[in-house]
Amino acid sequence: MSRLSRAGRALLVPLITVVIAFIVAGLVMLITGSNPLKIYAAIFNGTGLNWLFPWVTGQERTIAALDLQQTLVATAPLILTGLSVAFAFRAGLFNIGSQGQYTVGSVLAVWVATSLPHMNPVLHIILAIVLAALAGGAWAAIAGWLKAVAGTHEVISTIMLNWIAIWVATYLFQEDGPLQDPHALGNPVSKTIPSKVHLPVIWGNPNLQGLHIGIFIALGAAMTFWAIMNRSTLGYEVRAVGHNPDAARGAGINVARNYVVTMAICGVFAGLAAAVDVLGWQFLVSTNDVLGSQVGFLGIAVALLGRNTALGTVAAALLFGALETGTAADNINANVINPELAPQLTLIIEGLVVLLVSTDLIAIRILGLPKKLGWGRPEAGADLAEQLEPDDPSLDAAEALRPEPGR
Amino acid sequence: MTTTTIIRSNPAVTTKRVGIVAVVLAAIAWILPLPPILARTAVPSIVIGLIAATLGAAVLRDPKHRRLGGVAVGLGLIAIPLALAMTNQTSANVRTVFTWSALIASGLTFTTPLIFAALGGIISERSGVVNVGLEGMMLMGCFFGILGADVCNSWVLGMLIGMASGGLLGLVHAYFSLHLRANQVVSGIALNLLATGITGYFFVAHYGDNGSPGTLPEVPNVSLPGIKNITFIGDAIGNNTNLLTWVGLLLVPVVWWFLFRTRAGLRLRAIGEQPLAASTVGLKVISTRYAAVIVSGMLAALGGVYLADGFDGSFNFDMTDGRGFIALAAVIFGKWNPFGALAATLLFGFSSALAYSLQTFSTTLGTLFQALPYVLTLVAVAGLMGRSRPPAASGIPYVKE
Numbered sequence: 001m002s003r004l005s006r007a008g009r010a011l012l013v014p015l016i017t018v019v020i021a022f023i024v025a026g027l028v029m030l031i032t033g034s035n036p037l038k039i040y041a042a043i044f045n046g047t048g049l050n051w052l053f054p055w056v057t058g059q060e061r062t063i064a065a066l067d068l069q070q071t072l073v074a075t076a077p078l079i080l081t082g083l084s085v086a087f088a089f090r091a092g093l094f095n096i097g098s099q100g101q102y103t104v105g106s107v108l109a110v111w112v113a114t115s116l117p118h119m120n121p122v123l124h125i126i127l128a129i130v131l132a133a134l135a136g137g138a139w140a141a142i143a144g145w146l147k148a149v150a151g152t153h154e155v156i157s158t159i160m161l162n163w164i165a166i167w168v169a170t171y172l173f174q175e176d177g178p179l180q181d182p183h184a185l186g187n188p189v190s191k192t193i194p195s196k197v198h199l200p201v202i203w204g205n206p207n208l209q210g211l212h213i214g215i216f217i218a219l220g221a222a223m224t225f226w227a228i229m230n231r232s233t234l235g236y237e238v239r240a241v242g243h244n245p246d247a248a249r250g251a252g253i254n255v256a257r258n259y260v261v262t263m264a265i266c267g268v269f270a271g272l273a274a275a276v277d278v279l280g281w282q283f284l285v286s287t288n289d290v291l292g293s294q295v296g297f298l299g300i301a302v303a304l305l306g307r308n309t310a311l312g313t314v315a316a317a318l319l320f321g322a323l324e325t326g327t328a329a330d331n332i333n334a335n336v337i338n339p340e341l342a343p344q345l346t347l348i349i350e351g352l353v354v355l356l357v358s359t360d361l362i363a364i365r366i367l368g369l370p371k372k373l374g375w376g377r378p379e380a381g382a383d384l385a386e387q388l389e390p391d392d393p394s395l396d397a398a399e400a401l402r403p404e405p406g407r
Numbered sequence: 408m409t410t411t412t413i414i415r416s417n418p419a420v421t422t423k424r425v426g427i428v429a430v431v432l433a434a435i436a437w438i439l440p441l442p443p444i445l446a447r448t449a450v451p452s453i454v455i456g457l458i459a460a461t462l463g464a465a466v467l468r469d470p471k472h473r474r475l476g477g478v479a480v481g482l483g484l485i486a487i488p489l490a491l492a493m494t495n496q497t498s499a500n501v502r503t504v505f506t507w508s509a510l511i512a513s514g515l516t517f518t519t520p521l522i523f524a525a526l527g528g529i530i531s532e533r534s535g536v537v538n539v540g541l542e543g544m545m546l547m548g549c550f551f552g553i554l555g556a557d558v559c560n561s562w563v564l565g566m567l568i569g570m571a572s573g574g575l576l577g578l579v580h581a582y583f584s585l586h587l588r589a590n591q592v593v594s595g596i597a598l599n600l601l602a603t604g605i606t607g608y609f610f611v612a613h614y615g616d617n618g619s620p621g622t623l624p625e626v627p628n629v630s631l632p633g634i635k636n637i638t639f640i641g642d643a644i645g646n647n648t649n650l651l652t653w654v655g656l657l658l659v660p661v662v663w664w665f666l667f668r669t670r671a672g673l674r675l676r677a678i679g680e681q682p683l684a685a686s687t688v689g690l691k692v693i694s695t696r697y698a699a700v701i702v703s704g705m706l707a708a709l710g711g712v713y714l715a716d717g718f719d720g721s722f723n724f725d726m727t728d729g730r731g732f733i734a735l736a737a738v739i740f741g742k743w744n745p746f747g748a749l750a751a752t753l754l755f756g757f758s759s760a761l762a763y764s765l766q767t768f769s770t771t772l773g774t775l776f777q778a779l780p781y782v783l784t785l786v787a788v789a790g791l792m793g794r795s796r797p798p799a800a801s802g803i804p805y806v807k808e
Contacts, residue, residue, distance in 0.1 A: 150789045156736040160785040167778035344607035351601025358593035
């Protein structure tokens, strides 16, 4: 198969997958008596992506701009948690702990940003971001370290670390908790971050959740991910361990150290996601945020849809960010669908997308159809098994649940 | 270090024995400030805890017994703040928190949903299919158990409908894993999202803002006539234990017996270890795996039915709250053995019960105590569990040659 048709397939298969997911979800809406086309149009307008159409003008354009800013604001942390999960998958590890790493990062971000009142704003922002990222990294490194020294399965340790982080953070911000705002009077929230420590807004009104520079931090992180993975010795080692830890050990790679470093990098991505959210638009952390946030868990789905590549993760995060924003109660047209129902629909669509991502066979069969009908390119209908590319990085996901077979 | 010298100089004192003594000492340090002994000074616990930790640290140097040493150090050190906290409270307060019979009763309620899901996970993985979708299957059981009980006005039918919904999700997982050769982890994660969406969608569509009705036919509690009135045991398990708790506990030996003592169980395990070899001798790999995954979904859903219709009496968005993942952890922790998983879920259930009851001491610190089950599980997993080995073919799509 030529390189080009491979690349084409790599793009086509996820696209077809997403389209099928939307069709199936549309059927669900039909069954429950709604008009899927109207609902999809409402969701699309809710995402603000209609801003890209030049014929959208006036008031509609203003609203679309606001919605699109929100979509991009929601996309940034999803890119980062997606990268956090994807990086682990590439190393053959399953990082369910992105949510906990995110939580630890948000505690550090809000704590640093609400302390040190006399610091230079630029340095203050950088310090808050760096410490949040390092905290996330340190938290994740625990799981890597436990795997390295005690062989603890990272699925168990990251799940436990998630909940430990969540309850400790809840404790910190709850009423009479050590980090609760003393002026909040029974309201379980942290202090509010002063505006000089907010991430600068580059598009829209800073008072209306305009687009802040977090999206560039996320894109920068994606490029770093790509560079580490494909252009560094570390990335080579990570991938080698992911493919076969025993062979990697035999080749002289320090597998134990690799686990710790890999997890730490995953945690840094998740900590960055938290910093971007807290300094970008939340400006405080409440116990509800801690207990209700799903950004880290959605990162798993984002990474899987993005096939654990940097570019794929960015695209998948945009899709998920748009879906979340498009179905948010404030954005969706209440005449078309009950605003409470819309987020549930999002979950169904996301679930279907990931479900269809789990197998290439459906999309491949559709790609193979032209041949069967007698009018396709010859290679499109080649043997199915041959087309399941053996070096598909997403295959590592199943490997990740399997511990290495002894030392 | 003096302790190290003692260990080295006396041949009768093996590292292992020292380690065991250290763990026992640590346990004593834990028990002293609790009822029925209820020591009112922390000094003995601190001294014994420190000795245990020191011995443990010495044992840590021997790479062969590192785990034992680690457990002793951990337990010994945790005993110190524990003893300080306990002796800081009034003895009445300590008695309220450590009413052992009540702790057992409450621990079992936390254990029940987990054990069903963990058994489901074991059956599925033993047949060679990784099931990360336990969480979603539980959640299906929660909602459709409530819906069924409400619509049919019968908890039995509710339970069956709930189980069927989980089985259906299992069927989807099986179809994707077996026929479409899906990546099973990805498919499982997808089913979790899907189940959250489906249950949320129908919950909003059917019940709206009112939530599920307050009075539903619930899975009953059973009282055992023979032991109901015995002190302690009666309070712990004689009276208000839910029917499903008993079913769950009973299923543990049943599943073990099925897996390790019956022909069908042997075949199931063979298919999970060596599908090609199993298929060569005429075993039906695909249909066995289908059955295992569907049963797995039904069991997980039964845990959900208990959670919603046995314990809470209502449904709420995403009410499983990560329990499916805890069950997944219990499967691994229990080394794919029902009794091992039971031990893991009991550890988790009882420390959850303890965490809730510790809120008597302080509501502020109470939130922090909620992390206790997770800390203990993490310590136990890291300290006690060696490298685990899953069924050899688990997670690998089966392609017929």
